[in-house]
Amino acid sequence: MLATRWEPWSELNRLSREMDRLFGRSGSVATGVSTFPAMNVWGDNDNLYAEAELPGFSLDDLEIYVIANQLTLKGERRPPEHDGGTWHRQERGYGKFSRTIELPGDIDAERVSAEFKNGVLRVTLPKSEAVKPRRIDVKAN
Amino acid sequence: MSTTMTTTNQNVSHDTERSKDTNGTAQRATYQPRFDIWEGDDELVLYGDLPGVDSDNLDVNFENRQLTIHGQVSHCHDEEGYLFSEYGVGDFQRTFTIGEAINGEAISAELHNGVLTLRLPKSEHAKPRRIEVQVR
Numbered sequence: 178m179l180a181t182r183w184e185p186w187s188e189l190n191r192l193s194r195e196m197d198r199l200f201g202r203s204g205s206v207a208t209g210v211s212t213f214p215a216m217n218v219w220g221d222n223d224n225l226y227a228e229a230e231l232p233g234f235s236l237d238d239l240e241i242y243v244i245a246n247q248l249t250l251k252g253e254r255r256p257p258e259h260d261g262g263t264w265h266r267q268e269r270g271y272g273k274f275s276r277t278i279e280l281p282g283d284i285d286a287e288r289v290s291a292e293f294k295n296g297v298l299r300v301t302l303p304k305s306e307a308v309k310p311r312r313i314d315v316k317a318n
Numbered sequence: 319m320s321t322t323m324t325t326t327n328q329n330v331s332h333d334t335e336r337s338k339d340t341n342g343t344a345q346r347a348t349y350q351p352r353f354d355i356w357e358g359d360d361e362l363v364l365y366g367d368l369p370g371v372d373s374d375n376l377d378v379n380f381e382n383r384q385l386t387i388h389g390q391v392s393h394c395h396d397e398e399g400y401l402f403s404e405y406g407v408g409d410f411q412r413t414f415t416i417g418e419a420i421n422g423e424a425i426s427a428e429l430h431n432g433v434l435t436l437r438l439p440k441s442e443h444a445k446p447r448r449i450e451v452q453v454r
Contacts, residue, residue, distance in 0.1 A: 215404035230369035230405065232432030257365055262358035269352045269367055281401060296369035296432015 213274045214250070222310060225280055225302040232296030233269075239293070241300060243286040248302065249277040282308035347408030351387070355414075359446055362418060362438040368410050369432040376429055378436065380422050385414045387434065419443065 214229040231239065233254050242249040256271040283305040291300045354365040364385075368376070371389035379386040389410040419441040428435045 212404070216402050217400060217404060217407075218402035219400050225401070227402075230367075230432070232367040232369040235431055257354065257356070257363075259356050259358065259363070262356055265355040265357060267354050269354050269365065278402065293431075295372050295429075296367070 213270070213276065216276075216278060218278070218280070220281075220304075223303060225282075225284070225304065227278070227300045227302065229298050230296060231293075231298050234293075234296070234298075236291070236293045239291075239298065241289070241291055243284050243289050243302065246280045246283050247277055248280060248284070248300065249275065250298075250300075251275045347406050348411050349406070349408055350412050351389070351410040353412065353414075357418075360440055362416070362420070362440070364414075364434070364436040364438070366410075366412070366434040366436070367432065368429070368434050370407065371410060371429070371432065371434075373429045376427075376434065378425075378427050378434075380416075380420070380425055380438075383416050383420075385416055385436075385438075387412050387436075389434075 214231055216227055216229045218225060218227045220226065227248060229250065231252065231254075234252050238252050238254070240249075240251040242251075251274065253273045254271050280302065285303045285305045288303045289300065291298060293299075351366045351368050353367075356363045356365075366387060368387075368389045370391040372392065375390035375392055377386075377388040379388075387410070391407055391409055416438065418438075420438045421441045424439045426437045
């Protein structure tokens, strides 16, 4: 998970964010507060789509792995560097993260694609042929 | 802790507050983005996480010591049928009150990969100044 540098004044902000995350922004899936990044996943007949907000990352900093029905995201964000001066607020997190989620069906790992735009990652995960809904032709003799 | 920066929450009283769109039709959530704020001798630098906002939909306003950042998230997909729904998508808004004297003309903003970097140069008279001691 991302570690935020110790900054006592941001603790209250952080607490309120965690509360919002638990009671406000979180949806149907209950997750621990240490889970990063938060993800939205939905699907259609052919694909599953996974989206995560990763501002300040670039596709080069991100690793995406798909094994059977597991999607793993890894990445690192580095803090801005300044010599001297004073930090008045440090609310954004930095460091390495790794998260694995389990998807409801197997994925065709060969055809997975990812798009990263304005700090939002979208991974398109084609369902493997075996789990796609299949129409059975009925032959009349 | 310096009091240079104060967050003003009069516009967004809560992260998850629902607010009307500008045209008053669609209901969408407004979230308070996270910010890092650094102060050096010559400038204040703000870093904000605004994932999903592009520069056309970003509005930064500095008036009367109030710095307001508003970002509209253009992309909004159907929220039906989520398998995982761990975060909400909506607009971002935050207001800071800046205590330091800022040269408003020279503020610069840059948006890259969902991170906003705002540079607020201090006015000349607010900069620390080295006083020359003259030897007679």
